[in-house]
Amino acid sequence: MKLLCAADIHLGRQPSRLPGALAARPADLGPAAAWRRLVDLALEERVDALLLAGDVVDRDDDFFEAYADLRTGVEHLVAGGIPVLAVAGNHDTRVLPRLAEAVRGVTLLGRDGTWQAHAVTGRDGTRASVVGWSFPEPVTSEEPLAHPLPPRGPEATIGLLHCDRDQTGSSYAPVRSADLRVAPVDAWLLGHVHKPDIAADPRPAGYLGSLAATDPGEPGPHGAWLLEVAPDGRLTLRSRPLAPLRWEDLPVDLTGIEDVGEVPVRIAREVDRLHARLAAEGLQAAAVGCRLALTGRTSLRGAVARSLAHDDPRALSVAHDGTEYFIHAWRLEALPALDLEALAREPSPLGLLARKLRVLQGHGDPEGRAALLQSAGRHLAEVPERRYLGAAGTDAPDHERVAALLEAAALDAIDALLAQKEEPA
Numbered sequence: 001m002k003l004l005c006a007a008d009i010h011l012g013r014q015p016s017r018l019p020g021a022l023a024a025r026p027a028d029l030g031p032a033a034a035w036r037r038l039v040d041l042a043l044e045e046r047v048d049a050l051l052l053a054g055d056v057v058d059r060d061d062d063f064f065e066a067y068a069d070l071r072t073g074v075e076h077l078v079a080g081g082i083p084v085l086a087v088a089g090n091h092d093t094r095v096l097p098r099l100a101e102a103v104r105g106v107t108l109l110g111r112d113g114t115w116q117a118h119a120v121t122g123r124d125g126t127r128a129s130v131v132g133w134s135f136p137e138p139v140t141s142e143e144p145l146a147h148p149l150p151p152r153g154p155e156a157t158i159g160l161l162h163c164d165r166d167q168t169g170s171s172y173a174p175v176r177s178a179d180l181r182v183a184p185v186d187a188w189l190l191g192h193v194h195k196p197d198i199a200a201d202p203r204p205a206g207y208l209g210s211l212a213a214t215d216p217g218e219p220g221p222h223g224a225w226l227l228e229v230a231p232d233g234r235l236t237l238r239s240r241p242l243a244p245l246r247w248e249d250l251p252v253d254l255t256g257i258e259d260v261g262e263v264p265v266r267i268a269r270e271v272d273r274l275h276a277r278l279a280a281e282g283l284q285a286a287a288v289g290c291r292l293a294l295t296g297r298t299s300l301r302g303a304v305a306r307s308l309a310h311d312d313p314r315a316l317s318v319a320h321d322g323t324e325y326f327i328h329a330w331r332l333e334a335l336p337a338l339d340l341e342a343l344a345r346e347p348s349p350l351g352l353l354a355r356k357l358r359v360l361q362g363h364g365d366p367e368g369r370a371a372l373l374q375s376a377g378r379h380l381a382e383v384p385e386r387r388y389l390g391a392a393g394t395d396a397p398d399h400e401r402v403a404a405l406l407e408a409a410a411l412d413a414i415d416a417l418l419a420q421k422e423e424p425a
Helices: 031-045 063-079 095-102 177-182 262-280 301-310 349-360 366-381 399-422
Strands: 002-006 049-053 084-087 106-108 116-121 127-133 156-162 187-191 205-207 223-229 235-241 245-253 287-295 317-320 323-332
Touching: 002 031, 031 063, 031 223, 049 156, 049 187, 063 095, 084 127, 084 156, 095 106, 187 223, 245 262, 262 287, 262 301, 262 317, 262 323, 301 323, 349 366, 349 399, 366 399
Parallel strands: 002 049, 049 084, 084 106, 127 156, 156 187, 187 205, 245 287, 287 323
Antiparallel strands: 002 223, 116 127, 223 235, 317 323
């Protein structure tokens, strides 16, 4: 059995921060376009049902704006033998029930804040039960899992819920992860949070994320999830990016530039690299909006700032294999270049720090560097909270990791001391 799962479509919402030509065709990049892609994928995969975890519509007064898109899509699905099962979220508490009544083929689960089960039988004869709970009001502090779920049978049980997970006192159907884990459900498909975090096998659970990304604050892939239920009840989950618009951070290192004319070249080169990476991941977006961060160290920082004030990077628009890349925002984070050798000659705390940093970077005194790293490693190993160690949570930090941490801290301290020197008395 195949179930296609999505959340937070927000039909009626339009994408923001689009440049000129793209701004003229928001319907091609927003939720309506993502919904059409979702319908096409459901038909292509010949799924047995489409599951929607709330906020299908953006606002409760968007009936007419959402009706045409929803009806057209559902008619195609019904013709393909694909039912639609949905729960209402906080955005479409009132409008989704009305749409479900008006559009044949949509079943709304869990009306009035009560759990409801719906049986699905796949083309291969596999059976599953989908249990859902819908928002009774746009704002509710009611805990959905405080109510009993329907008795479960021998088939796989899929939970469909729009909720606020692990947010005590939330007004949007709060639930606790601990309660989700012990509920008699084989998978939890959640809506409300737009960033996907759903864990895959063997017991899928988490937020599906929004189907489309209309806001730059939602970077990364967005789309749907294909959930397969084997005859023995085993579940497998796969991501299917569908969003026609994608947002990405684009860091560009300016270290080593000798002329401000190199800046646009480096930006264009990083856009090329970004496309190569996204294409390798199976990019489906028609447009990618980039938030540019110019990083590193350069003695030309002032000249770069003046140049970009006249030659705005937001004018960039480049197409790769049918995908248009644009820059919607940029910031200059590059720091002034440091002459550590000159600073190290100063008889001051700044000079001492510069001398230590040069030793750390391998400029003479290998024994001093080794002692520095050993001492820092011992101190770091004693720190109770050690997220800086990455995945090696209980292991002692290796010397290269320690060196990177010390260098970053030393550079931050040097920049702070230099800023103090430049402040007027």
